[in-house]
Amino acid sequence: MSVFTTVTPDEASTWLGQYAIGTLVELNGISSGIENTNYFLTTTHGRYVLTLFEKLTHDELPYFLNLMDHLARHGVPCPQPVATIADSLLTSLNGKPASIVSCLSGKSLETPGIAHCAQVGETLADIHLAGKTFPFQRDNPRGAAWWKVTAQQLMPFLDADSAQVLLDEVRFQALHRLQDLPRGVVHADLFRDNVLFDGERLSGVIDFYFSCQDVWLYDVAISVNDWCVSDEGGLDEERMLALLSAYHAVRPFTPIERGAWPVMLRAAALRFWVSRLYDLHFPRPGELTHAKDPVHFERILRQRVTAQSQLQRVWV
Numbered sequence: 024m025s026v027f028t029t030v031t032p033d034e035a036s037t038w039l040g041q042y043a044i045g046t047l048v049e050l051n052g053i054s055s056g057i058e059n060t061n062y063f064l065t066t067t068h069g070r071y072v073l074t075l076f077e078k079l080t081h082d083e084l085p086y087f088l089n090l091m092d093h094l095a096r097h098g099v100p101c102p103q104p105v106a107t108i109a110d111s112l113l114t115s116l117n118g119k120p121a122s123i124v125s126c127l128s129g130k131s132l133e134t135p136g137i138a139h140c141a142q143v144g145e146t147l148a149d150i151h152l153a154g155k156t157f158p159f160q161r162d163n164p165r166g167a168a169w170w171k172v173t174a175q176q177l178m179p180f181l182d183a184d185s186a187q188v189l190l191d192e193v194r195f196q197a198l199h200r201l202q203d204l205p206r207g208v209v210h211a212d213l214f215r216d217n218v219l220f221d222g223e224r225l226s227g228v229i230d231f232y233f234s235c236q237d238v239w240l241y242d243v244a245i246s247v248n249d250w251c252v253s254d255e256g257g258l259d260e261e262r263m264l265a266l267l268s269a270y271h272a273v274r275p276f277t278p279i280e281r282g283a284w285p286v287m288l289r290a291a292a293l294r295f296w297v298s299r300l301y302d303l304h305f306p307r308p309g310e311l312t313h314a315k316d317p318v319h320f321e322r323i324l325r326q327r328v329t330a331q332s333q334l335q336r337v338w339v
């Protein structure tokens with residue numbers, strides 16, 4: 024269960040005094056999620072989500088909370104942070120930075136269909152466009168510099184073949200960073216578990232805590248690698264076309280983005296292979312969590328590398 028920091032009903036009741044959202048009715052730990060402690064918080068005014076941030080600091084958090092506030096104001100279905108009476112989106116609880124956001128309806132899907140993928144593509148493009156007027160900046164902490172350093176730390180844990188694939192990909196990406204691709208705010212973790220559906224309708228995007236400024240196409244590739252993956256790590260063409268077409272209808276891809284697509288799919292696979300390996304081999308002390316399988320993304324990366332070299336053989 025992913026409650027790293029326990030909050031008792033008494034502690035929550037006292038803490039709630041700084042908000043104007045009524046008094047505590049119920050507090051329930053949320054078992055999914057691997058980064059933060061989350062509780063469903065019901066008060067006399069309604070239902071909310073209380074998050075205690077386990078790694079992110081008071082200095083880092085205003086970016087994410089302000090971003091959710093900005094996107095929600097622009098009509099993106101995402102949690103709306105709740106301000107305290109003193110007008111702060113961020114407080115502290117049991118020694119951790121903490122926030123309250125609105126609770127969205129719906130639940131995440133494990134096996135999305137074409138119509139779900141289309142809504143994800145459309146919403147991702149909406150996030151990118153609405154993010155254009157977001158005034159704050161944050162570099163990607165899990166970008167090229169991070170995966171280069173982390174790959175070295177992981178070497179002792181990998182067999183020779185996987186180690187070679189990892190080093191080759193880090194090198195490949197260093198040679199192919201396409202700096203002139205359109206960029207702006209990205210979600211950077213728009214996986215199936217971070218999108219809620221109420222019936223067939225996309226009801227919310229959650230977990231903006233990897234958001235930053237990066238290449239928009241990279242964000243699309245992160246989503247496609249999860250939403251459109253087939254059992255063997257390949258891509259389901261129908262779901263991918265649905266996601267890409269719906270995105271393109273809102274924010275048309277540029278010619279340079281079309282050329283960069285295979286490289287971005289590889290970059291997106293590399294990023295999550297490395298983070299899953301890191302979380303597996305360097306767990307936080309006392310962590311009791313759902314470790315995610317790194318091999319899944321190793322398989323995806325190998326598949327994307329092969330697919331790109333097959334494409335190149337067709338083109339030459």
Ligand SMILES: Nc1ncnc2c1ncn2[C@@H]1O[C@H](COP(=O)(O)OP(=O)(O)OP(=O)(O)O)[C@@H](O)[C@H]1O
Nearest residue numbers: 053055056057058059061072102125126127229230
């Ligand atoms: N605003 C919200 N409305 C409804 N449910 C939410 C909301 N925020 C979080 N949840 C629920 O809590 C679960 C865990 O949240 P989240 O994915 O943000 O966890 P995390 O540990 O912060 O992130 P990660 O996905 O990186 O593990 C979600 O799967 C969802 O069920």
Ligand SMILES: N[C@@H](CCO)C(=O)O
Nearest residue numbers: 057212214295299315
């Ligand atoms: N979405 C990530 C975990 C949280 O960032 C993964 O599946 O590895």
